[in-house]
Amino acid sequence: MIDRDKQLREAAYKEVEKYKATVEEDHFRLGYHLMPPVGLLNDPNGFIQFNGVYHLFYQWNPFSTGHGAKFWGHYTSEDLVHWDHHEIALAPSDWFDKNGCYSGSAIEHEGKMYLFYTGNVKDENNQRESYQVLVESRDGYTFEKKGVVVELPEDYTAHFRDPKVWKHGEYYYMVVGAQSKELTGKVALLRSSDLYDWKHLGAIAGAHMGSLEDFGYMWECPDLFELDGEDVFIFSPQGIEADGILYNNIYQAGYFIGKMDYENVRYNHGEFIEMDRGFEFYAPQTTLDDKGRRILFGWLGIPEEREEDHPTIEHKWIHAMTLPRELRVRDGKLLQLPVDELKKLRHDEVSYPDVILNETEQAFVGIEGERLEFELKLEEQPTGPITIDIRNHASIIYSAENKSFTLTRISFVDGKTIEERHCQLEELRNLRVFLDSSTIEIFINDGEEVFTARIYPDVEEKSITFKSGQAASVQLRGWMLY
Numbered sequence: 305m306i307d308r309d310k311q312l313r314e315a316a317y318k319e320v321e322k323y324k325a326t327v328e329e330d331h332f333r334l335g336y337h338l339m340p341p342v343g344l345l346n347d348p349n350g351f352i353q354f355n356g357v358y359h360l361f362y363q364w365n366p367f368s369t370g371h372g373a374k375f376w377g378h379y380t381s382e383d384l385v386h387w388d389h390h391e392i393a394l395a396p397s398d399w400f401d402k403n404g405c406y407s408g409s410a411i412e413h414e415g416k417m418y419l420f421y422t423g424n425v426k427d428e429n430n431q432r433e434s435y436q437v438l439v440e441s442r443d444g445y446t447f448e449k450k451g452v453v454v455e456l457p458e459d460y461t462a463h464f465r466d467p468k469v470w471k472h473g474e475y476y477y478m479v480v481g482a483q484s485k486e487l488t489g490k491v492a493l494l495r496s497s498d499l500y501d502w503k504h505l506g507a508i509a510g511a512h513m514g515s516l517e518d519f520g521y522m523w524e525c526p527d528l529f530e531l532d533g534e535d536v537f538i539f540s541p542q543g544i545e546a547d548g549i550l551y552n553n554i555y556q557a558g559y560f561i562g563k564m565d566y567e568n569v570r571y572n573h574g575e576f577i578e579m580d581r582g583f584e585f586y587a588p589q590t591t592l593d594d595k596g597r598r599i600l601f602g603w604l605g606i607p608e609e610r611e612e613d614h615p616t617i618e619h620k621w622i623h624a625m626t627l628p629r630e631l632r633v634r635d636g637k638l639l640q641l642p643v644d645e646l647k648k649l650r651h652d653e654v655s656y657p658d659v660i661l662n663e664t665e666q667a668f669v670g671i672e673g674e675r676l677e678f679e680l681k682l683e684e685q686p687t688g689p690i691t692i693d694i695r696n697h698a699s700i701i702y703s704a705e706n707k708s709f710t711l712t713r714i715s716f717v718d719g720k721t722i723e724e725r726h727c728q729l730e731e732l733r734n735l736r737v738f739l740d741s742s743t744i745e746i747f748i749n750d751g752e753e754v755f756t757a758r759i760y761p762d763v764e765e766k767s768i769t770f771k772s773g774q775a776a777s778v779q780l781r782g783w784m785l786y
């Protein structure tokens with residue numbers, strides 16, 4: 305008998321070897337973000353701290369820079385900063401996952417790691433089938449598929465995927481992203497006492513439920529957890545129309561704050577809020593670590609959004625993970641901050657405590673280049689617009705007059721068009737900006753708003769300049785990150 309699993313793994317490793325040099329020659333390869341060794345990376349999966357080690361798995365197509373039958377790639381870290389890449393965790397080698405080991409999550413139980421993922425199957429007529437599959441691991445490095453534990457409940461179409469499992473009281477619960485037979489986005493809740501035997505309890509939230517009307521045709525990658533006394537629900541809905549400055553990407557990722565009513569199988573919640581205002585952010589997933597922190601990774605990419613135009617595909621790779629963010633809830637809103645450990649990357653600090661920005665562009669020694677962090681603090685609100693130009697390619701603009709924050713970049717499709725994303729911002733108190741060779745992540749006002757994007761500036765362009773329409777007094781600090 306042919307060992308399909310072995311064959312697939314070998315083929316994937318061959319691909320890594322074959323294109324190693326091509327991938328590594330790319331000056332857009334990132335310095336401190338997680339990337340695929342070759343091919344396409346998408347969602348973070350199975351994020352867990354297990355025996356003190358952080359494990360982050362990822363959706364991986366090693367064979368092309370398009371989507372396909374996904375594997376689970378595997379990274380680990382002791383500090384969320386330095387990562388090791390491991391052997392493939394899961395390959396799409398079984399009848400129940402032959403078209404992809406799709407997204408899922410991890411949980412620890414009696415000293416073992418359990419993974420849940422969606423087995424994606426297309427039958428002879430290209431009809432989709434969906435199976436939720438259980439995997440066991442004693443050590444966190446070798447994995448044994450236990451098979452299908454959840455078949456498709458009858459209320460949904462086969463767009464039923466991305467199980468996230470947690471424990472509450474005596475039971476294990478699973479949320480699954482779903483589409484109702486009426487083609488509306490839903491989230492299904494299932495319950496188990498042993499992780500093997502699952503019962504579908506019903507949809508706990510969705511379009512046309514509670515206060516929501518139309519809200520998309522599919523909800524992907526659900527994640528439900530308690531934080532600072534609230535039940536936060538993160539998901540990635542598809543089919544939401546752009547509305548002014550909101551929902552400008554093809555698909556969204558955002559959250560509700562609410563209360564999970566386990567007894568009545570309902571999640572009661574407030575309004576949808578986008579998690580990230582930038583161009584590329586999708587399918588985030590969280591875990592709770594032993595310091596009690598709720599940590600999130602997002603995919604620094606978006607499905608179907610001009611993926612074939614990213615310049616990295618010439619070098620046989622595409623997409624990355626965001627930096628890990630610590631979440632908090634304050635005043636009914638999620639705050640997202642880069643985890644503290646990222647300060648380990650800081651080198652060559654420069655500090656400019658008394659800067660007056662004005663209409664003349666100013667550059668600051670030590671705040672320039674490809675891989676750096678800088679922080680800007682304001683004691684008083686500016687009266688004119690503040691503009692930060694990044695490598696002649698992207699800019700950050702805060703308009704106190706319009707109370708709006710903007711990120712622009714030159715489109716990677718034609719290299720000319722200026723694209724913009726915005727959010728409302730009552731005041732600007734501080735900014736932390738992380739630049740890697742081809743990414744930008746902006747954390748505003750201690751994590752109140754975040755903008756994440758791919759940027760593809762010329763390698764020679766290293767300058768970062770600051771100006772302001774009216775004199776503005778600011779403090780600046782910067783670090784090279786490595």
Ligand code: FRU
Nearest residue numbers: 347363374406407465524587
């Ligand atoms: C989200 C998603 C998931 C699915 C996976 C497939 O980006 O479409 O719903 O499980 O990616 O790679």
